[in-house]
Amino acid sequence: xxxxxxxxxxxxxxxxxxxxxEHVAKHWGATPVLRDVSFTIGVGVTxxxxxxxxxxxTLLGMLLGLHQPDGGTLLVLGGDPWGAGPEVRTRLxxxxxxxxxxxxxxxxxxxxxxxxxxxxxxxxxxGRASDxxxxxxxxxxxxxxxxxxSTGQRQRVKLAQAIVHDPELVLLDEPTNxxxxxxxxxxxxxxxxxxxxxxxxxxxxxxxxxxVEQVSDAVVILEGGIVVAGGALADLQRMGDELVVDIxxxxxxxxxxxxLLRDAGVAATAIAPGRIVVALERxxxxxxxxxxxxxxxxxxxRMQKRRxxxxxxxxxxxxxxxxx
Amino acid sequence: MPQAFxxxxxxxxxxEVAPEGAARIxxxxxxxxxxxxxxxxxxxxxxxxxxxxxxxxxRRPARYKILPVLSVLIAYLPAxxxxxxxxxxxxxxxxxxVPDPSAYFGFVTAALVLFATLAAPEALCPDKRSxxxxxxxxxxxxxxxxxxxxxxxVATAMLIVTLGPPLLLLTGEALQNDGPRGFGxxxxxxxQCVFAGLALAVMFTALALVAPSLTDRRAFAxxxxxxxxxxxxxxxxxxxxxxxxxxxxLLLGLDRLPFEVTAxxxxxxxxxxxSGTPLPTFAVAGVAIAVTVVAAGITWWRVxxxxxxx
Numbered sequence: 001x002x003x004x005x006x007x008x009x010x011x012x013x014x015x016x017x018x019x020x021x022e023h024v025a026k027h028w029g030a031t032p033v034l035r036d037v038s039f040t041i042g043v044g045v046t047x048x049x050x051x052x053x054x055x056x057x058t059l060l061g062m063l064l065g066l067h068q069p070d071g072g073t074l075l076v077l078g079g080d081p082w083g084a085g086p087e088v089r090t091r092l093x094x095x096x097x098x099x100x101x102x103x104x105x106x107x108x109x110x111x112x113x114x115x116x117x118x119x120x121x122x123x124x125x126x127g128r129a130s131d132x133x134x135x136x137x138x139x140x141x142x143x144x145x146x147x148x149x150s151t152g153q154r155q156r157v158k159l160a161q162a163i164v165h166d167p168e169l170v171l172l173d174e175p176t177n178x179x180x181x182x183x184x185x186x187x188x189x190x191x192x193x194x195x196x197x198x199x200x201x202x203x204x205x206x207x208x209x210x211x212v213e214q215v216s217d218a219v220v221i222l223e224g225g226i227v228v229a230g231g232a233l234a235d236l237q238r239m240g241d242e243l244v245v246d247i248x249x250x251x252x253x254x255x256x257x258x259x260l261l262r263d264a265g266v267a268a269t270a271i272a273p274g275r276i277v278v279a280l281e282r283x284x285x286x287x288x289x290x291x292x293x294x295x296x297x298x299x300x301x302r303m304q305k306r307r308x309x310x311x312x313x314x315x316x317x318x319x320x321x322x323x324x
Numbered sequence: 325m326p327q328a329f330x331x332x333x334x335x336x337x338x339x340e341v342a343p344e345g346a347a348r349i350x351x352x353x354x355x356x357x358x359x360x361x362x363x364x365x366x367x368x369x370x371x372x373x374x375x376x377x378x379x380x381x382x383r384r385p386a387r388y389k390i391l392p393v394l395s396v397l398i399a400y401l402p403a404x405x406x407x408x409x410x411x412x413x414x415x416x417x418x419x420x421x422v423p424d425p426s427a428y429f430g431f432v433t434a435a436l437v438l439f440a441t442l443a444a445p446e447a448l449c450p451d452k453r454s455x456x457x458x459x460x461x462x463x464x465x466x467x468x469x470x471x472x473x474x475x476x477x478v479a480t481a482m483l484i485v486t487l488g489p490p491l492l493l494l495t496g497e498a499l500q501n502d503g504p505r506g507f508g509x510x511x512x513x514x515x516q517c518v519f520a521g522l523a524l525a526v527m528f529t530a531l532a533l534v535a536p537s538l539t540d541r542r543a544f545a546x547x548x549x550x551x552x553x554x555x556x557x558x559x560x561x562x563x564x565x566x567x568x569x570x571x572x573x574l575l576l577g578l579d580r581l582p583f584e585v586t587a588x589x590x591x592x593x594x595x596x597x598x599s600g601t602p603l604p605t606f607a608v609a610g611v612a613i614a615v616t617v618v619a620a621g622i623t624w625w626r627v628x629x630x631x632x633x634x
Binding site for chain 2: 064085086090098099104105117119120121124131132135165166199
């Protein structure tokens with residue numbers, strides 16, 4: 001779950017928030033990267049959405065305690081990542097966007113090293129490195145140097161090193177970069193498995209809407225350094241529910257019906273000859289459409305409720321933010 | 325209220341526990357870890373060990389072992405040869421030809437320069453080039469503990485070259501009833517060997533990390549290190565011997581400074597100067613400390629002071 005513009009009351013409402021950001025700001029030199037960002041992230045898989053340059057990677061760096069916020073407060077797992085960085089990072093897993101693993105070292109050695117860096121004793125780290133690599137489907141390949149692996153395998157090694165120490169929160173930055181469609185599906189399935197079966201909460205940073213929509217329970221949408229939308233994915237999509245009405249007749253009939261609906265206080269648009277879209281803002285809209293059809297004498301061919309895609313939610317939120 | 329620090333939600337299927345007395349499947353694949361978790365000091369030690377292994381080429385293909393092994397051989401082989409010669413060829417002439425531990429640091433310096441310029445860049449460059457630094461800093465390590473781990477690994481590797489061979493030679497001589505006279509003389513030489521070895525290791529560790537802190541390419545770092553040694557030697561010799569601007573210029577030569585430092589620790593004079601007057605000990609100590617501090621400062625500024633933006 002995720003909620004934007006968090007207030008103290010919001011925090012009270014969401015049990016066990018994983019991340020709480022209140023009025024967080026960050027500048028790189030004179031360039032503002034994040035401006036007054038507020039949101040709450042709860043358990044499960046949360047997508048951090050935004051175009052390239054929206055501030056996603058900077059935000060992840062701040063969650064890791066690598067950058068100090070210029071303003072506001074940030075809590076990760078109840079702790080301040082900047083002030084208590086090592087303690088917070090012990091409980092986090094992180095897979096960066098780029099290839100970041102030494103190419104001449106075997107996958108098992110890299111993953112074991114990361115486990116030890118997060119505090120696991122050598123013997124435990126060795127065992128868990130094998131377990132993590134088996135979990136991501138690289139059990140047979142674990143002694144191969146990372147540099148000899150395919151892009152998909154390297155992405156899996158990055159996921160394995162992010163979960164090897166059994167963190168409470170895993171931060172994944174563009175985990176499907178460079179993957180073909182089949183590999184992307186496999187990776188998304190793994191992420192879903194990590195977030196839903198292994199007891200770890202996941203923040204998935206991506207600019208690819210469809211993959212966030214596929215695996216996330218909630219989203220936070222960043223645009224130009226501010227949060228333009230956030231919350232449970234189902235709630236956000238429900239907010240954009242529409243009624244698609246196909247009627248007999250062409251543009252004239254559609255325009256006439258749209259006029260009647262608008263007169264009745266319902267937002268409607270003719271999107272094609274014989275097809276209009278009505279915002280499903282309240283249940284009474286069905287009655288208004290029925291009455292308008294009866295008054296205009298236009299025949300109804302089909303009427304279907306349509307749920308907004310994440311892309312539409314994203315575009316609407318971005319447009320609204322730009323308009324302000 | 326925010327989640328209490330240290331609590332977590334239960335795992336899914338793999339974390340489920342069957343009712344008491346019921347049969348359980350113990351092997352369920354990936355399981356939550358509820359064992360011991362050690363602190364940031366363990367992370368620092370882990371990175372030190374990992375870096376030390378990388379510098380020496382351990383757990384890596386054979387080609388990565390060539391340079392470190394060559395450096396160690398250059399440092400140890402003469403000591404082994406001298407001990408063997410005195411054991412197999414008894415006689416006063418052979419014994420006078422064998423250097424004492426203080427003079428042996430001349431052999432060590434060549435290996436040190438080789439080690440510092442060719443093997444030590446492995447400590448910093450690959451982390452930056454492969455961006456592994458970002459993953460390291462996403463662990464309980466901080467930039468400071470990261471640098472401490474790297475310095476510890478390089479210094480330990482340096483000690484293999486600076487401390488081992490003179491101690492080997494001293495021990496070999498003592499076993500053959502040669503070397504310093506009496507227990508007191510042995511202990512004095514032993515402490516001088518340890519002090520000189522530590523001083524050289526500290527100075528060369530600081531110098532070895534300067535170039536790698538400025539670039540992410542090993543080849544550039546090695547070339548930069550070699551240029552630093554050769555360039556400083558050329559400049560200092562031209563100033564002192566060619567232009568005769570004073571003996572003090574000799575201390576800027578990184579080829580000469582280690583000899584001067586170890587000679588002073590063994591209460592001797594360094595190599596000859598143009599004027600024939602030995603360089604003052606306080607000047608040698610001052611320049612050695614200044615060079616070490618400046619080199620360490622550059623590395624600190626580059627590693628700890630730089631912002632990791634990705």
